[in-house]
Amino acid sequence: MHHVFTAVFEPGFFGSAQVHTAVAVGGLVAIVSAVTGVFTVLRGQSFGGHALGDVSAAGGAGALLIGLSPVAGFVGLGIVGAGAMDMIGVRRLRGRDLATGIVLGSAIGLSALFLHFTTATSATTGSVQQILFGSIFVTSSDTVLAAVVLGAVALASLAAVCRPLLLSTVSPEIAAARGVPVRLVGLLYMLALAVSVGLSSLAIGAVLSTALLIGPAAAALRVTTSVAWALVVACLLGLLAVGLGVLLAYDSYYWGSSHLGLPVSFFIVGIVFVTYLLTGLPAAARAGAGSRGTAPTLAAAENDKIACMSATGGHRRQRART
Amino acid sequence: MTDQHHAAAILGVEGVSVALSGRQILDDVSFTIGPGEFTGLIGPNGAGKTTLLRVILGLQRAASGTVTVLGKPRLRDAIGYVPQKVVLDPDMPIRARDLVALGADGTRYGIRLPSWQRAQAVREMLHAVDAERFADARVGNLSGGEQQRVLIAQALISRPRLLLLDEPLANLDLRSGQEVITLLARIAREQQIAVLLSAHEMNPLLPVMDRVVYLAAGRAASGPTAEVITSEVLSKLYGYHIEVLHVAGRVLVVAGDAAGEQASAALPQAPAVLPAAGAG
Numbered sequence: 001m002h003h004v005f006t007a008v009f010e011p012g013f014f015g016s017a018q019v020h021t022a023v024a025v026g027g028l029v030a031i032v033s034a035v036t037g038v039f040t041v042l043r044g045q046s047f048g049g050h051a052l053g054d055v056s057a058a059g060g061a062g063a064l065l066i067g068l069s070p071v072a073g074f075v076g077l078g079i080v081g082a083g084a085m086d087m088i089g090v091r092r093l094r095g096r097d098l099a100t101g102i103v104l105g106s107a108i109g110l111s112a113l114f115l116h117f118t119t120a121t122s123a124t125t126g127s128v129q130q131i132l133f134g135s136i137f138v139t140s141s142d143t144v145l146a147a148v149v150l151g152a153v154a155l156a157s158l159a160a161v162c163r164p165l166l167l168s169t170v171s172p173e174i175a176a177a178r179g180v181p182v183r184l185v186g187l188l189y190m191l192a193l194a195v196s197v198g199l200s201s202l203a204i205g206a207v208l209s210t211a212l213l214i215g216p217a218a219a220a221l222r223v224t225t226s227v228a229w230a231l232v233v234a235c236l237l238g239l240l241a242v243g244l245g246v247l248l249a250y251d252s253y254y255w256g257s258s259h260l261g262l263p264v265s266f267f268i269v270g271i272v273f274v275t276y277l278l279t280g281l282p283a284a285a286r287a288g289a290g291s292r293g294t295a296p297t298l299a300a301a302e303n304d305k306i307a308c309m310s311a312t313g314g315h316r317r318q319r320a321r322t
Numbered sequence: 323m324t325d326q327h328h329a330a331a332i333l334g335v336e337g338v339s340v341a342l343s344g345r346q347i348l349d350d351v352s353f354t355i356g357p358g359e360f361t362g363l364i365g366p367n368g369a370g371k372t373t374l375l376r377v378i379l380g381l382q383r384a385a386s387g388t389v390t391v392l393g394k395p396r397l398r399d400a401i402g403y404v405p406q407k408v409v410l411d412p413d414m415p416i417r418a419r420d421l422v423a424l425g426a427d428g429t430r431y432g433i434r435l436p437s438w439q440r441a442q443a444v445r446e447m448l449h450a451v452d453a454e455r456f457a458d459a460r461v462g463n464l465s466g467g468e469q470q471r472v473l474i475a476q477a478l479i480s481r482p483r484l485l486l487l488d489e490p491l492a493n494l495d496l497r498s499g500q501e502v503i504t505l506l507a508r509i510a511r512e513q514q515i516a517v518l519l520s521a522h523e524m525n526p527l528l529p530v531m532d533r534v535v536y537l538a539a540g541r542a543a544s545g546p547t548a549e550v551i552t553s554e555v556l557s558k559l560y561g562y563h564i565e566v567l568h569v570a571g572r573v574l575v576v577a578g579d580a581a582g583e584q585a586s587a588a589l590p591q592a593p594a595v596l597p598a599a600g601a602g
Contacts, residue, residue, distance in 0.1 A: 042414060159433050167428030170416065173405035174476070177379045178429050179398050224415050225458070 010251045022136045022246045022264070025144055029203040030212065030238030032151040035158055036196035037217030037238075038230050039189060043169050047097065048085060048190075050210040051104035052197040055081030057206030058107045059198070060131040061114035065121075070131065071143050074206070075150055075198030081107060082194035086187050134205035134265045136246070147199050154195040161185050166227060203242075204265040212238060215272035219279040241271040330393075332357050332400075332483050332516035333378065338387030340373055346540050347373045351387070353535050353544035355516040357483070360507050362527045362547075363520040365537030371520040372406065374537065375486050378518075379403060391484055402477030402515075406488040410469055412462030418472045419444050419457045425476030447475040451505060467498025471505065478509065485509075487519045491526060499526055506530075524551070525572050551575070 013019055040049050056074040063073025081103050088099035115128055130138075139147075158165070168175035168182045176182050200209035220234035245268035253261040331354035340348040347370045355361050363371050376382035378389050380396055391397040402425075410416075422444045427434065448454050451471040456464055461472055470490050477485060487506070491499040507530035510517040521527060524534070534551065535544040538559045543550050550556075551573055556564040560577075567574040 160431050163424065163428050163430055163432075163434060167424050170410070170414075170421065170424065171405060171408045173381075174403055174408070174425075175428070176381055177398075177401070177403040177405075178480075180429050221413065221415055225417060225460070226415055226420055230415050 008251075009247070010254045013247070013250055016250070018137045019246065019250060021139050021141075021144065023243065025139050025147060025203050026136055026242035026246055026268075027239055028147060028151045029199045030216070030242040031235050032154055032196045033200050033209075033212045034216045034220070034234035034238040035155060035231055036193050037213045037215075038220065038227065038234050039158065039162075039165060039169070040193060040213060041217045041221055042166070042227070043189070045096070045193070046210070046214050048100050049193055049197060049213045051085070051100045051107070052078050052081055052194050053201060053206050053209040053213075054104050054111065055107040055194075056198050056201040056209065057131055058110035058114060060201060060206060061111050061118060061128075064127050064131065065114050065118050069140075069143055069146065070135075071146050071150075071198065071202050074201045075195055077107075078194035078198040078201075079191055082190040083187075086183075086190050130205075131201075132205050132207045133263060134201070134203050134208065136203045136264055137249075139202065143202070147202060150195050151199055154192040154199075157188055157192045161188055165189055204268050208265050208269050211269040211272050212241070215269075215276050216241065219272075219276045222279045222283060237272075237275050241268050241275065244271050330357075331355060331390075332392060333518065334388075334390040334393070335374075335378065336388045336390075338374070338377055338384045338389065340370070340377060340382065340384050342373070348377070348384070348537075348542075349540040351537070351540075351542040353542060355484070355518060355533070357516055358510055358514040359532045360510045360517045360527075360530050361519070361533045361535060362524055362531045363518055363535045363537065364524045364527075365520075365522065367522055369537040370540050371522075371537055372488055374542075375403075375488050375518075375520060378486060399480065400483045402480060402482035402485045404470070404473045404477050404485075404487040404490055406492065408469070408473060410462045410464075412460055414460065414462055416461055417458050418453055418461055418464065418468075418475075419448060421461050421472055422447050422475045422479055425479040443479055447479045448472075450478065450509065451475040465498065466494050467501060470494065470498070470502050474502075474505070474509075478513075478515075482515065484516045484518065487517070489520055489522070491521055491523070496526075503527060503530055528571075528573065 037049075040046055056078045059073035059075070059077025060070040061073070062077065063070050085099045085103050088102060115131070119128060164175065164180040164185045165188075167178070168180055168185055172182050175185075197209050197213060200212050204212055216234045216237035217230070219237055220230045220232075224230040224233050245264050248267040249262060249264035252267075253259055255262075333355040335354070336352050338348055338351045339346070351370075351374060363374065365371050373382055377384050378391075379401060380389075380398065388395065391400050410421075423434075423440060425447075426440055426443060445454075445457075448457050451474050453468065453471045453475060456468055461469060464472065474485075474487075474490075485506075490502055494502065503526060506517050506519065509515060518535075519527070524531070528547070531547050533545060534547045535542050536550050536556065536559060538556070539561065541559055543555050543559045551566055553564055553566045556566060556575060563578060565576045565578065567576060
C-alpha cells in the first residue's frame with residue numbers, strides 16, 4: 001500500500017511550497033472558470049471567452065513590459081476588451097461574432113508588439129512562456145492574494161445576477177418584458193468572464209484558458225439535468241483536472257532519466273479533454289441504442305411533422321419518450 | 323375605430339402611433355380588453371402586431387398615445403408575455419419546471435434558496451397547462467406544442483391580469499395549436515385573465531375569440547368578432563374593397579368582390595388573399 005502511495009505521490013509532493021501554491025491558485029481558477037463557463041456555454045459565448053484569452057495575453061505581455069504584475073495585465077486588459085465587445089455589439093447575435101473577431105484580432109496584434117519588445121529588451125526567456133502557457137507553480141504570494149480577491153468578486157457578481165442572467169439567456173424578450181436590465185446584466189457577466197479568463201491565463205496560460213473555461217462546463221452540461229447541478233459538476237471536474245494535472249506534472253519530473261518534467265498546462269488541458277469525451281459516452285450510447293428504434297432527439301425534432309401526418313402516432317411516440 | 327366597451331378595462335390602448343425609421347408602423351390604434359376576454363390580434367405579416375405588443379410591454383416607445391393596464395401606466399407585473407421566438411436548445415439542462423420557476427423569480431437578484439412554496443406554485447402551474455407529464459424533461463427536447471404550454475405556465479406563474487402571446491400558433495401543427503387555444507380560452511375564463519393573442523390566421527381562433535383587434539396597414543378595427551370581420555369594416559380599414567366570405571363555418575377574407583373582379587389588379591400592393599383566408 002505504501003509502495004503504491006509513493007509511486008503516485010512522488011517524494012516531496014505534499015511538502016513542496018510550489019505545489020501548495022499551484023493547488024491554491026489552480027483550485028481557485030478551476031472554480032471561477034467552471035462557474036463562469038457554465039453561463040458562457042449556455043449563452044453560446046465560447047468564442048467570446050476565447051477572444052478574451054487573447055486579450056489577456058496582450059495584457060500580460062504589456063504588464064511584463066512595463067514591470068507590472070502579470071495578473072494586473074491579464075485582468076485589466078480583459079475588462080477593457082469585454083467592455084469593447086459589449087459596446088461593439090455582443091448582444092446582437094450577428095454583431096457578436098463581428099465584435100469578438102475585431103477585439104480578438106487587435107489583441108493578438110498587441111501581443112505580438114509587446115512580446116517583441118519584451119524579448120528584445122529582457123533576458124528572461126521564461127516570461128513569454130509564462131504569459132502564453134501559465135505559471136501555476138511560480139505564482140508570488142502577492143499575486144495569489146490578488147487572484148483570490150478578483151475571483152471572489154467575479155463569483156459574487158455572478159451569484160448576484162444568476163437568475164436574471166439565466167432568464168435573459170433563455171429569452172431576452174421575456175427578461176426585458178419583465179423589467180430585467182438585460183444589457184446591464186449581460187455586461188456584468190462579460191466583466192466576470194474577463195476576470196475569470198484573466199485568472200485562468202495566470203494559471204494555465206492565456207492561450208489555454210479557454211480549455212478550463214469551456215471544457216468542464218460543457219462536460220457538466222452534458223450529464224446534468226439542471227443548471228444548479230451543472231455548476232456543481234463543472235466545479236468538481238475543473239478541480240479534478242487541475243489537481244490531477246498538478247500531480248502528474250510534479251511526478252513527470254521523475255519519469256525517465258532526463259528530469260525535465262512536463263508542462264502542467266498540458267496535463268490540465270489533456271484531462272479536461274478526456275473528461276469531455278467521457279461525458280459524451282452516455283449520450284452516444286443512447287443514440288446508438290436509439291438508432292435501432294427511434295432516436296429520441298429525432299423524435300422530438302420531427303414530432304410536429306409526424307403529428308401533422310398521423311396525429312395520434314406522433315403523440316404516442318412523444319409520450320412514450322417523456 | 324375606437325370602442326370604449328369597458329368602464330374597468332384590464333388593458334386600455336388609446337391613440338397609439340409608432341413610426342420606425344421614418345415608416346409609420348401604427349397609426350392611431352385604440353382598443354380595450356376586459357377581464358376574462360379572449361381577444362385575437364389579427365393581421366397580415368408586417369401589419370404591426372409585434373410592434374403593438376412591444377408598445378404594451380413598454381419595450382417600444384410610442385410617438386403618441388397611451389397604454390394603461392388596470393388603469394395605470396407601466397404596470398409591468400400585471401402582464402405575462404410569451405414572445406414569438408424562444409429558441410430552446412436541447413443542450414440546455416433546463417427542465418420544464420425550471421423554466422416555470424424562472425417565470426416566478428427570474429427577475430430577483432441573489433442565489434435562489436430552496437422554497438416549498440415556489441415548488442408548489444410551479445407544480446400548480448404545470449398542472450394548469452397539463453404539462454406534468456414532461457415536467458422533468460429538457461424543454462429543448464419537447465415538441466412545439468409542449469414548449470408553448472410550458473411558456474404559458476412560465477407567464478402565468480407571476481399571476482398576471484393580462485396575458486400577451488405573439489404568434490403562439492406559428493410552427494405548431496393543427497392539433498397542438500387547437501390544444502393551446504382551448505387551454506388559453508379555459509385559463510381566460512377561469513382566472514378572469516385578459517388574453518391578447520396575435521395571429522395572421524384567424525380561423526383556428528373563431529370558436530373561442532370574444533373580440534378581435536384587426537390590424538392592417540398600421541390601423542386597427544376592434545370589437546366583437548362578428549361586428550369587425552365584415553366586408554364594410556375591413557374595406558374601410560384596408561382602403562379598398564374587401565369581401566368577407568363565410569364558407570363551411572370558416573371565414574375567408576378576399577380582396578375584390580366575389581365575382582372575381584380583383585381589386586388587387588388595380589392596387590398592386592394588395593394581396594389577393596388576406597389573413598384568415600386559409601381554411602383552419
